[in-house]
Amino acid sequence: MTTLLNNSLIFLIKTLLDLLTLAFLLRFYFQLTKVPFQNQVAQLIVTLTNFAVKPARKVIPSFGKLDISTLLLAFITQFLLIVCMQWLRGFPLLIAGSSVWLTLVAIALIGVISLSLTIFLYAVLIQAVLSWINPHTPIAPILNNLTNPILRTMRRFIPLAGNFDLTPLIFIITAQLLLTTILIPLENNLLLTL
Template sequence: MLQNALIFLLHTLFGLFTLAVLLRFYLQLTNAPFRHPASQAIVSLTNFAVRPLRRFVPSWRGLDLSTLLLAFVAQLLLQLCLLWLRDFPLLVAGSGAWIALLGLCVLSLTKLSIYIFLYAVFVQAILSWLSPHNPMATLLDALTRPVLQPLRKHLPLAGGIDISPLVVFIIAELLLITLVTPLEQQLRVLL
């Protein structure tokens, strides 16, 4: 019972930290408004870890690699802690187990990234119907524009309704069902 509580706590803490760091990465990548209160909150929550790491990991072509590395390390620590709780022999594990572990970390970041955009599109769609002038609208629009804009160019409005969020939901779920989840299951078998 204590082990389950510890697993829950680890998933929550590392998951929230990874979410915050990935949000910071995607907000920077999409040029979301930096002065927005939500952007400022994400920056202030993650600065304690990102700023020191930036001394050693520079940006590359506009990509803040330090935040990506931090998200990856957070997922790696989570997976290592979970394996340690299961009494997995990490010190004698073969290279296949370590490759599977690194692959799980990459898949966790991929899955979380898909969920970030999926929920951002969902919240943006709801806000556009209920409160189109909400202060979050500008931030969500900047975050989802790279995903929705290509679809909006090719999809006509259906009776004045933008169906591109629906297409994003379908594509995201298909990616999760056909690629991410099966790969994750195969890698977990190796551990």
């Protein structure tokens, strides 16, 4: 019964903190790519994250377009997630050395990078599907603003194949490759060292 309760708690904490990290990262990237905040999705993200972003901005300044406070909140949320997971699994955090804490920081950083890459991966995928089904959907401006900087850069190097733009497909393949061959194995190796 204790294992079932512990697993349920782990699932609940992981889900909540991953969703919160996702919300912070979306807000950060929405601001960075100038997504219109009049959209309902953007307003939802702002509403969900204001409780932490507003106080953090009073302490941590922005650097131009970079809203460092929101990005730092995403990192802190991932760090709390990693610490909670290790604690619930019985890892002796209170007597852990400094190298363990550095490993936890590295795992949290990899988590933020992986989640950022996943955001763009799904944004490009959804945008590609919607361009065939319904290109005038209300979420299209968000997806266009979010993915345009990446795809525009890639289009400089990847020519059209006939009348088809292959940059979304190449980005999706590259992002999956980075996740499965570098980021996920690196995170798993770091977790094994704990």
